[in-house]
Amino acid sequence: MGVNVSGIFWMPDTFATPYPLLKTEAPPRSVLVVVTRRIGDVLLATPLIRSVRRAWPQTAIDILVFEGTQDIITANPDIRHIRVVPERPAFVRHLAFVLRLARRYDVALSLVPGDRPTFYAFIAGRWRSGLLLDTRKERWKQRFLDRWVPFDDLNTHTVRMHLALADALGIVAGNEIVVAWRAEDRQQVERLLVSDDPRPLAVLHTYPKFNYKMWHHGGWAEVAHWLAAHGHRVILSGGGDSAELNYVATLARAMPPGAVNAAGRLTLGASACLVSRARIYVGVDTVMTHVAAALGVPTIALFGPSNPVKWGPWPQGHAAQTNPWRRCGSQRVGNVTLLQGALPCVPCLLEGCGRNIASFSDCLQQLPAARVVAAIEAVMGHE
Numbered sequence: 001m002g003v004n005v006s007g008i009f010w011m012p013d014t015f016a017t018p019y020p021l022l023k024t025e026a027p028p029r030s031v032l033v034v035v036t037r038r039i040g041d042v043l044l045a046t047p048l049i050r051s052v053r054r055a056w057p058q059t060a061i062d063i064l065v066f067e068g069t070q071d072i073i074t075a076n077p078d079i080r081h082i083r084v085v086p087e088r089p090a091f092v093r094h095l096a097f098v099l100r101l102a103r104r105y106d107v108a109l110s111l112v113p114g115d116r117p118t119f120y121a122f123i124a125g126r127w128r129s130g131l132l133l134d135t136r137k138e139r140w141k142q143r144f145l146d147r148w149v150p151f152d153d154l155n156t157h158t159v160r161m162h163l164a165l166a167d168a169l170g171i172v173a174g175n176e177i178v179v180a181w182r183a184e185d186r187q188q189v190e191r192l193l194v195s196d197d198p199r200p201l202a203v204l205h206t207y208p209k210f211n212y213k214m215w216h217h218g219g220w221a222e223v224a225h226w227l228a229a230h231g232h233r234v235i236l237s238g239g240g241d242s243a244e245l246n247y248v249a250t251l252a253r254a255m256p257p258g259a260v261n262a263a264g265r266l267t268l269g270a271s272a273c274l275v276s277r278a279r280i281y282v283g284v285d286t287v288m289t290h291v292a293a294a295l296g297v298p299t300i301a302l303f304g305p306s307n308p309v310k311w312g313p314w315p316q317g318h319a320a321q322t323n324p325w326r327r328c329g330s331q332r333v334g335n336v337t338l339l340q341g342a343l344p345c346v347p348c349l350l351e352g353c354g355r356n357i358a359s360f361s362d363c364l365q366q367l368p369a370a371r372v373v374a375a376i377e378a379v380m381g382h383e
Contacts (some may be wrong), residue, residue, distance in 0.1 A: 044314070211359060330371075
């Protein structure tokens, strides 16, 4: 069966070929991991990458991601090379990109059950494995992989879903989300924090990009003032997108004296370095909250319509064999407290009450600051 993908016709050459994983045989020389999705998915792929690195220390591991998501892994020591492709590439550029991939890797792994990532794995690898939806409509893609794993988008955490491919490879699945930064990132943080202020840091990450994950301004201001009154130096983290800069700048005007607006002033690696120094982190459902959780920082994660079972921040050291979170209710696991909106519809698994990413979620807009403060007090009381 031939299949047309972005105007390129490919014919599968081999099917159902088991990868030689016996201990007496050499490991693969090269592995490509395909994670063409959002930045959070890229970060949550690092436990699988670390598992491959530990199983096969001499194997070269590359990763293929969408343009704009690569900064979260720039300093990752397990990755040799990051391949970047636009989310919507022009035909000629895409054709050249695909041709450069052809059979370059001994093993290719697709962590996204879509057409493009599956074909990237098929084209790039001599042996291929990936996640696929086990539906009649999607089963034709099984022929393009030597081994496939059913994709569960509801009841299996993203980290564990990725690690199912470690089982397919016959290697031990690790649970470590790898967050790394460069020396220049650390220097950025040191320049930002240069001050005689000895107070411990409280990092607030307030902007989630999509409205349906946003908390309200009044809540952030109340929490920041409480933290300052209890001996913390408040830092607002954030990226350099114009909408994010404007949002955080508006919030900064309501912050207590001595608060620092770091939005747009740090690389993503430097932001991770900053979070690693925090005594407490409070954030919405965004990649930086996953970073804080992975680093072992006491983390308060504000969740609304999103499914915690699938997307809750992975607490540092959590065992790979179990999901950290239940679907409903506020919970605490390890270093992470997940606060969920209390409306009966939560989590609806939809993109806001207007059913689109620009709409807001009542469950978050009605989440009182007092609940967040109580969660912080509970964390501080266990230190």
